[in-house]
Amino acid sequence: MLKQSWTHLPLRRSLITMTTTTSNNSHTVTPNGDDVTRFDFVIVGAGTAGSVLAARLTEQPDVRVLLLEAGPADGPERMSVPGAWPTLIGSEVDWRYTTVPQPGLGGAAIPYPRGRVLGGSSAINAMFHQRGHRSAIDSWAAQGATGWSYDDLLPYFRRSERTNGLDPRYRGVDGPMRPERVAPAMPAARAALTALQGLGYPVSADLNGAEAEGAAWNEVTIADGVRQSAADAYLRPVLDRQNVTVVTGALVHRLLITRGRCTGVEYSHGGIVQRAQAHAEVVLCAGAIGSPQLLMLSGIGPADGLRAHDLKQLVDLPGVGANLSDHPLGFVVYAAPGPLPGTVSGTADVVAALRTDPALMAPNLHIIFAGIPLAPPSMQGQSGFTIGFGLLAWAPTFTQSARASWAPARTRSWTYNCGSTAWTVFVSSTRP
């Protein structure tokens, strides 16, 4: 139940007009004479986290949630087609970020895709459903995040998913996400798995279960042959709830801070600047780039950076926008003289989580096999396959800092420092 301290506050639902579009069953709101709307919770960003939170919070019918998404309610039809995910990079449902020129990559600036649509990056990514390794997550608690060990998170991993025939101690059976194992239907993929086994790597029956290390058939967020984004799994099934309002095309400019407390957000929608107030909380789910960016735009961040961009400082928090880590992936693409036999999954068929040094606490290397050429445009349409090498180091070994750009929709690049030896590491660490 809601606490009395704010449940009695008037909820001005009469100020908004809700409409339902027939194409995507998403709600939009239009202000009617007032530029302030009031809810219990305002969630910024309808990506993976925002979709989960909107769905779970509105399970309580007396909780009213506003979910703001900068992108559209839906994108091109190919978003549902697993094999089309590379074409979504740089599309209208991608924020189209790029890094600044990278000294370690010969000065190249590389695309840094982030989903800008309901579902966020879960609507455009390569659909991997991998939890990672117990030791890597346990390191969070060791770094000071008390209460966030693997065992602490395990009930929520299980709650999020619905699987069949897997170890129920680790795997959920009644959650919204329905990850599927890639069917071993391509001989070339079977050969890749056999090759990894021949090199001495163990084969795991379930990388998301007890054996979180080794080579395995990939598990992906594809249900019944189509991509299942977080919006598909969590949000779209609950859009008929009267207590959830989703506004797409809503770009949040800043958080509203009153007497040291975040009370709402300011955003633009349809060219009009509006405000939404939260009686309970504002939940920032704008992603690894968007969330620190919004904090900075709201005066919460490193003092020197705020001053440099003429932003009023409310809180000096040097860590905001710093220490971004990621798992870069490099591809070796092989052309084939003709179509490869077997069924194409559209993403990586085989994935291996490996240690380059047995002394490491957790795997630090991903090797993938994809039965499609993840290739530059000059090779698109050709047959082939891809072997990828990704750095999984759970300690941030290559990233020094990443500070988001400051203007809400203007600047699209930021510092992302790949160490000069990063790409060499991929090649030299592929042997056990």
Add this chain to the structure above:
Amino acid sequence: MPSLPAANTNATVLAIAERAAAIITGHDRVTDEASAVYTPVL
């Protein structure tokens, strides 16, 4: 995430968001340290 989970991050984000909802709705408790700065509202 203080550091990478040694995998793609989407599945872990799902779990963190599930737990965030549980904390907000009072179905999970925050640690004693966190309770100094956060009180679940539901």
